[in-house]
Amino acid sequence: MATQDQMTDVINRLSNDISGFLGACIVDMETGMPLASKSNRGDFDLEVASAYNSEMVKAKNKTIKALGINSQLEDMLLTLSDQLHLIKMLSPSTFMYLAADRQSTNLALLRSAVNRETADLN
Numbered sequence: 001m002a003t004q005d006q007m008t009d010v011i012n013r014l015s016n017d018i019s020g021f022l023g024a025c026i027v028d029m030e031t032g033m034p035l036a037s038k039s040n041r042g043d044f045d046l047e048v049a050s051a052y053n054s055e056m057v058k059a060k061n062k063t064i065k066a067l068g069i070n071s072q073l074e075d076m077l078l079t080l081s082d083q084l085h086l087i088k089m090l091s092p093s094t095f096m097y098l099a100a101d102r103q104s105t106n107l108a109l110l111r112s113a114v115n116r117e118t119a120d121l122n
Helices: 004-017 046-066 107-121
Strands: 021-028 034-039 075-079 083-091 094-101
Touching (some): 004 021, 004 107, 021 046, 046 075, 046 083, 046 094
Antiparallel strands (some): 083 094
8 A cells, every 4th residue: 555645746746747637536445535635626525526436436346246247447437518537446445536627638648647647556
């Protein structure tokens, strides 16, 4: 497991690398609590996002199991009219959640930055 400083450094690098960065956190799936987080908007509550996204990841894992799919969840993309939200699994018990303005970035750049910056956290 990565240290608090390592997780914070990854999020800070992502906030600098991604145009339109709104917020990101690394989440403990069991508790739904962020282990490290940063938001560029005061109204973007990452604790609420962490809790609800952990439930969504748990539900997707249950769906995979119910369908008998022999595969692991890597990431999930939520496309809103003005935002991109990416959930990247870091381990079976942690994931990164990142939100960015859709007009300022694109999915390929977002995924590339997240994959590059989180590679050492696995």
